[in-house]
Amino acid sequence: MSTLRKSFSVLSAAIAIALVTSRAGVLSAQDRGGELPRPSSSAVAEAQAEGLDLRRLPVTRGLHIVSLDDSPFVGAMALQMRGEIAEQAKTGTYMVEKAKIPDLRAAMNTVKPARTMSGLLNKRFHSLADIRPHLQYAPISVEGTVLDSQPMVEATTAGGVTDGRWSGVTRSWDIAGLGFVQLDESEYRETGGSITLVKEWLNSDVNGTPATLKTMRSADGATLVSISWVTESTDYRLNLQPVHADAVEANQRALRDLATKLGRRT
C-alpha cells in the first residue's frame, strides 16, 4: 500500500512538473482567452539588443496605434525612426541607404517560372480572375482608377494560407507617366494577428483612415513613394517607383489620390 501511495505521489509530481514546465511553450503559441501568445523569453532578450522591445507587442488582436515612445521600437532604432519622421515632415522625403529602396521591377524577375517549385506551383498570376480562386477574400477593386486602364503586370499570393487559399495578394502595374505601381493588401480581421502602427508616422489619410505617406530616396536617386493604411479588416499599401523621381509632391499626391479611389466600384 505504501509503495502504491509512493508511486501515485511520484506520478502526481511528474504531472505537476510537466504542467508547470510546459506552460511557457504552450503560452508562446496559443491564443488563450483572446490574449495573444507572447514571444519566448529568449526572443525578447535577443530582440531587445537589436532595438525591439517585444514586451510591448499588443496582447490583443487587431490594430493598435501607439506613440513611438510606447512602441516596440527602442534605442537606436527608435532614434533613427524619429529622425526619418522629422525629415519626412520637413522636406517631404527622407534619405536612406540604397539597399533600403527596392527595385520593384527587378523583383518581378526573381525566381523564374518553371525553374523552381514556385514556378511549378504557378505562384505568379496575370489577372485578378486567375488569382482569385487562390484567395480567401475578394481583393479591393481598382475599377475606375488609373490601374484599371493598364494590364496588370503580375499578381502574387501573400499572407497566410488556409486550405490552399491565401489571406493576401500583391498586384503590380506599369503606368505610363507615373511609374511602376505595386498594391499590396493583407486581410487580418478574419485571419488573426495584430498590427502595430507608430502614431508619429501617421501623416495622411485615405478616406478618413489614418495613413503614412512618404518618399524614401537614396543618394543615387533611387526613389520609393508609398502610402499605407489599415482598415478594420485589411492592411493596405501602395508603392510607387516613379518615372519622375524629383516630382516629390506630385508623386505623393498622385499616389494618395489613387488610394482614395480604390474600392469605390466593385
Added chain:
Amino acid sequence: MSIGKYVLALAAATACMDASAGISWLSRANCVAGVVNESVTYDRPALASHYMYTESDHVGLGSFGGHIVSAPWNVTWRSYAGDLGDVERNTVRGLHIFGDDMAHLTTRYTSATDCNLAEW
C-alpha cells in the same frame, strides 16, 4: 554587446527593407515521413528582404508541452524555424513578426497539424 551583435543591430536599424509587400507565413507539421516540423516567414517570389522573426512551437500528440525553435531577428527574405526528428505526431504553432520599414510591425500566428503541401 559583441561586435557580431553590434553589426546585426546596425544592420537591423539601417537595412530594414522596403514594404511588407508579398510577405507570407505558414507552419507545417509532420512532413517528410512525419519528422519535419517548421514555421516559416518569407517573401516569395520577389525574394525581397525584410526584418523578420519566426518562432515555432512543436507539441506532440497527447503531450502537455513541447519545445520551441526560433529563427533569430534578421534582415532576410526567409525566416525559418524548424527541426526534424520528432517521432510523434505534432501540432506546430508559429509566431511570425515582421517590420514594414519600421512604420509598422505585424504579428501573425499559424497552426498546423499537416504538411501544408499546397505551398513549398
